[in-house]
Structure formats: structure tokens, C-alpha cells
Amino acid sequence: MIPLSGDLKNAKGIINENIESNSIIHGTSTLKRGFAHMLKNGVVMDVTAVEQAQIAEDAGAVSVMVLDKLPSDVRKAGGVARTASIRVIQEIMDSVTIPVMAKCRIGHVYEAKVLAQTDVDMIDESEVLTPADENHHIWKWDFTTPFVNGARSLAEALRRIEEGAAMIRTKGEPGTGNVAEAVTHIKKVNDELRTIKSIYDSGDNQDLVKIARDFHVSYELVKETAKLGRLPVVNFAAGGIATPADAAYLMSLGCDGIFVGSGIFNADDAKERAKAVVLATTFWEEPDKVKEAQKMIDERQSMLGLDVDTLELRMQERGSTA
Amino acid sequence: MTELNIGVLSIQGDVSENVSSTQDALKEFGEKGTVSTVKTPEQIAKVDGLIIPGGESTMIGQLSLVNGSLKKIKEKIEEGMPVLGICAGLILLSKDAKDRVIGEIDQPLLDLLDVQVERNSFGRQKDSFETEIAMDSINIPKFNGIFIRAPSIIEVGEKVEIISKFNEKIVAVKQDNMLGTAFHPELSSDISIHRYFVNMIKQAKRD
Numbered sequence: 282m283i284p285l286s287g288d289l290k291n292a293k294g295i296i297n298e299n300i301e302s303n304s305i306i307h308g309t310s311t312l313k314r315g316f317a318h319m320l321k322n323g324v325v326m327d328v329t330a331v332e333q334a335q336i337a338e339d340a341g342a343v344s345v346m347v348l349d350k351l352p353s354d355v356r357k358a359g360g361v362a363r364t365a366s367i368r369v370i371q372e373i374m375d376s377v378t379i380p381v382m383a384k385c386r387i388g389h390v391y392e393a394k395v396l397a398q399t400d401v402d403m404i405d406e407s408e409v410l411t412p413a414d415e416n417h418h419i420w421k422w423d424f425t426t427p428f429v430n431g432a433r434s435l436a437e438a439l440r441r442i443e444e445g446a447a448m449i450r451t452k453g454e455p456g457t458g459n460v461a462e463a464v465t466h467i468k469k470v471n472d473e474l475r476t477i478k479s480i481y482d483s484g485d486n487q488d489l490v491k492i493a494r495d496f497h498v499s500y501e502l503v504k505e506t507a508k509l510g511r512l513p514v515v516n517f518a519a520g521g522i523a524t525p526a527d528a529a530y531l532m533s534l535g536c537d538g539i540f541v542g543s544g545i546f547n548a549d550d551a552k553e554r555a556k557a558v559v560l561a562t563t564f565w566e567e568p569d570k571v572k573e574a575q576k577m578i579d580e581r582q583s584m585l586g587l588d589v590d591t592l593e594l595r596m597q598e599r600g601s602t603a
Numbered sequence: 604m605t606e607l608n609i610g611v612l613s614i615q616g617d618v619s620e621n622v623s624s625t626q627d628a629l630k631e632f633g634e635k636g637t638v639s640t641v642k643t644p645e646q647i648a649k650v651d652g653l654i655i656p657g658g659e660s661t662m663i664g665q666l667s668l669v670n671g672s673l674k675k676i677k678e679k680i681e682e683g684m685p686v687l688g689i690c691a692g693l694i695l696l697s698k699d700a701k702d703r704v705i706g707e708i709d710q711p712l713l714d715l716l717d718v719q720v721e722r723n724s725f726g727r728q729k730d731s732f733e734t735e736i737a738m739d740s741i742n743i744p745k746f747n748g749i750f751i752r753a754p755s756i757i758e759v760g761e762k763v764e765i766i767s768k769f770n771e772k773i774v775a776v777k778q779d780n781m782l783g784t785a786f787h788p789e790l791s792s793d794i795s796i797h798r799y800f801v802n803m804i805k806q807a808k809r810d
Contacts, residue, residue, distance in 0.1 A: 298732075300770055305734040312731045315617075315751050315790045319657050319691075322615040341666055343615065343659040378702045378722055379659055380752065402728035402752070425729050563614055563666050564642075570670075 289445065292422035308425035313447035316380075316403065316427050317515040320344055320448075320538055324528065324559050325382065325517070327351055327542040329365070333551070334373045334381075340555035341563075344380040344402070346540065347373055352409045352456030353543035353584065356594060362410040364392040367399055374400070382429070387600040388414025397426040403448070405429045408599040409455045409542070416603050421445030431519065433466045433597055435473035436496035438512055440603075443498050449512055451536075452597040453520015456543050458586030460527045462597060463520045467534045474510055481507035511535075520597070523548070523583055525561030525574035532565035549582040607636030607804055610650035612676070614642050614666045616658020616691060620789035621797075625654065628797040634805070642667075644675035652685040652804035655692030657751070657787050660700070660722070663691055664711035677713050685780045685803040687796075693783035694720050694754055716781050717760030724755035724772065724785075736786070738767045738775055743795045748774065748786040755785055780807060 294308040323343030328334045334345045349365040350358060364385045374381045380402035385392035387406055392413070396404050406419055408431055418441065421428040427447035432438035438449045451470070453463030480488045481504065489507060493500040506513055518531035519540035528539045539562050545555050557577035564570035589595075607629070611621045618640055625638045641647050653676065655663070667673040680686050680696075688696040696716040701707050703723050725732070728751070736748040748769065756773035759765060766782075767775035774785040782803065788796035 303734055303770060305732040307730065307732050309733060311749055311790060312728075312733060312751060315749060315787060316728050316731065318617045318620065318790070319659065319751060321617065321658070322613070323659060323662060338661065341662045343662050374727075375704060378661060378705055378708055380728065397729065400727045400729055427728065559662070559666070560669070564670075 289422045292445070294422055294424045294445070296425055310447070313427035314514050317429070317448035320380075320517075321515060322563065323538045324562050325538070325540045326545055326555060327540070328373065328546065330369065331372050331376050333546050334377050336552055336555055338377045338379050340552070341559040342379060342555065343538070344382055345373065345377065346405060347381060347383040347401075348409070351543040351547055352596070353458070353547050354456075355409060356456045364389075364396065364410065367395065370396075370399055370401060384410055386410040387412040388417050388419060390419055393419050393424065397424055401426065403427050403429055407431065408452060408596045412599050415600075418444050418600060418603060429517075431597070433469065433601060435470050435477070435506075436498070437601060438470060438516075439496055439498040439502055439506060442512070442514055443502055446514065448515045448517065450517040450519040450540055453518070453522070454589050454592065455520050455596050456587075457521045457589060457592070458523040458544060458547075458584040459521045459589055460523070460530070461521070462589055463518050463522065463531060464534065466520075467518060467531065467536060470512070470516070471535060474506070474512070477503060477507040478510040522558075523586065524578060525557045525571060528558050529561040529565035529571045532562055538562065543584060547584040548578075550578055554578045554582075605808065607634060607652070607801070607808065608650050609636060609638045609652045609654070609801070609804060610641035610647060611638065611654045611656060612642065612663070612667070612672070612692075613640035614658075614663045614672070616663065617656045617689075617787065617789055621654045621656045621689070624789045624794050624797040625801065628794050628801045631794070631798060632801060634801065642670070642672060644671045647672055647675045647679065650679075650684070651808050652687075652800065653679070654687045654800070655689065655695055656789065657690035657692065660691035660694040661708075661710045664695055668711045673711060673713065677715065680713065680715055680781065683780050683807060685800065685807050686782070687800045688716070688781065688783040689787060689789065690751065690753060690785060693785060694722060696781055696783055700754070716776070716778055716783055717763050718756045718776060718783075719758035720754045721757045722754045723752050725750055725753055728752055734769065736767050736769055736774065740764065740766055741777070741799050743799065746788070746793060746795065747791050749790045750774075750786045753785045
């Protein structure tokens, strides 16, 4: 069980309200992390327009992520990638019943405020867009809206959680259709979790303190995570997932769910592929179901994909050191 | 005494939390039993009681339709198997669901609980809230209700017992062997609803 505690005392994002004689509270960690819980074992799909959002919903996506351009098109276009048009986000919110997320630039507090005001259900502070602040991520405790952040290592994940992220995803290498980096990242996080868990079990507090120093996060967070043996928030796979088999593979590595970016709507068989990826994610433990899902797609329709070694822009490195 | 076999539908959503709350409830009763995750018709056929957890109701409905689970669940509930539907699970149990903003939606439902549900009734995620609610008729006078993009019930049939209201909106109901909540008891450390549900299963098994 993933804990839901971990509130920052007096976080600005927590709002008390009285409705008639009832007192209610918004923006607690339970509500933010709990929202992410409702996405577990599901697929979140990147979309750029209403039609795509409807295809995603019909295919069984648990949420859609609105961007101005799909990550692979961001690569091609170059220039500065910013948050999507509010008008498009609103249109999508008015046309699907599933939650709607949107991306803002790393550290761009006001893009995030604009998205929160627009009432998106979750904000992705994302390396796919051009970072606005190389040294700081957004202090997410100030928001009532929950955030998801990317991470390539346990240290990065815990730094984001300490800033108030309610959900973590691997970074992978977005827009490549190449799942290798996401695999590397989740395996690294899993290895590091096993290491700190065994240190916790051995009772060596000094070593945990040392790890907290190396990670640049508080000892309390390292200790809580070490005790759990997993991240204290929901952890999804993202970056380069293009086929049902990719999704099932990442689920088998212990991810709680899947983000698919360019993989679906840059393929020529988006509708079928969206359904197939959901099917494979749901039934990843049953190889014959995954085969059925894989059969629904045609490899000749898959996005071509990119070799990560030849990339000029490595999005995953953005915001990693902060 | 025979062992209770309780299932949590594990297509999607908040599965593990329901497993652990139910295990805690069993332990408290000193009851022997197993709690397992179920997603195939064969697995569902074996359970004495089922929890349909929170998640996305459109997704859980579609995918459990695809592999025949939805039909099996319906059969079992009609035969008297106790079921607890939480949030998305409540929506799936209902006869009718519409979205507060979008209106009528075409989604697979079990069509058993005689209520009309309004999805996203309290607004979007930013409006999600925690508050204290009361369920006096099932002896839970105080409970921390965790409402996440929660639905509410806007119409109930004659056979439906209203268990709890918040701000004039119905948020928990019972009809025979079906219990439904708009909020998430599995996210709370208080296991009284799971305890109540385990008791429902115990009684159904005895009868």
C-alpha cells in the first residue's frame, strides 16, 4: 500500500472552506496522491486536439495529456516549446469525461498557475517543453492542483516529491518511439530502492543519512521510502512507448501505469493502437492477451522512431541536476 | 466455518488499497479468509463478495466488457453476492449515469443499482475534498469522506436506502446486497466500511 501522508505543514495549496455547516478541505496530499491512485494500471495518452482526446477516451485511456505538439513533433519543430493553448485545453475538458492533464515548462510557475486556473486535473512539469528555470522546479506545495514530474533516478524522484509532486513518471527519451531509456530509468530506480531498503532493514541509519546527503533530499523522506521499498507516490512509465508490448514490458518492471506520447497519434493506426496499448497494459500478466493486443497493430504503421545515441536534443537531461 | 473468499476487481484503479483495507477488516474479525485481485470471469466466479474500486469508470466498464467479466459480475450480484462499489464502482453498479458537464454518456453499466448517478458531481480535481460525513443507519456516525472527482446520486428508486448525504447530495446508498459510496474508504485509515462490507459477506454466506 502506498502511503498518502507526507503533507507539508501549512502548504499554500491546502484550502479550508465552509459550505453551509460543513467544513471541507482541498489540496491535501491524500487528495493529490489519491487522484494519481485512480489512474493506476491505466494509460494516459498525449493529445493535441479534441478528436484525439475522444479517440483516447473511447479506447479506454484513464486520462489525456494536452500538449501543443506531440514530443516527436517538438523535436522536428525546434524552437521554444511552451504550454498548449488554453482554448484547446478547455475544448478538450468540455468534450471528455476522463481527467485532463496539461504540461507546463520546468520551473515556469505562471504557466502552472494558468493551467491551475483553467482547472486541469493534473499538471505535468515536463522536460518535453523548454525549461524556464534551469535551477529550480516549481514549489508544488503552493498548488491545490496535483503535479506529476519525470525522473531518471531515485534521487531525482525524491527531489520532486519533496517539492510536492503527487506522482512520478520515468523520463525515458520523449518523442523517440524508443523504449530503451524508460527501461533504463525504471530499472535504475528499482535498483536504488532495493539498495536503500536493504540499508533500512540492516538498521544502518548513518548510511541512510549519507544517501540523503548524496540525493540532496531530507533524511525523513529517504527513510520513509527505504522503509516502504517503493516510491511513496504512484510511479508511471513514460518516454518512447510505441507498442502494446512496450507497455506490457514496462508494467512487468513494476510501473503503476503508462504514459504514451507520440507513440499513438504519430502512428498511422492510432485508433486501433490506442485500444491495443490499453489492452496490453490491463492484461500485461497474460501473454496471450498481450499477443492479441500486439496483433491489433501493424508494425509498418508504427512511428519510425529514433536511435537515442544520435539525438541532438536529450530532453531527459533537462532539469535533472536541480 | 467456511473461509470467506473476497475479490477486488483489478482491471484498473485503486486495487491494492482495497485489498489491504479488507485484509485488515478480516483480521479484526478474527475471520479466516482470503482477499484476492480478480479480473477474469473464472476468478470472479469463485468469490463470495466483490469490491469494484475507484478508478475510471469508462475504462473499467469497457475492459471488463471485453473479457466477459462484466457479465459474470452481473450474474453473481443477481444471485445475491454482496458487492461494494466505490466511486467508479458505484457508477458501474448504477442503472443510469450522466456527466455533470457533458450530459448523457454511452458507457457500459451493470444496470443493477436503482439510482441515477451524476459523474464529476462536485467538479474537477481542484474541487476534490475531504470532509467528515455520517452513516448513522449502518452505525458509522463519523467517517473521513475522501471525495476525488467524485460522483453523487441524484435520483434513487424505492428499494434504495440512503446511507449518507453531504450538502444535500446523496453520497452512499444500499440496495439489498449492493453497497455504494461516492467517496474512497480505502484511502482512509478507518476500515469501518470495509468491516461493514465483510459482515455483509459473512451474513450472505450464512444464509
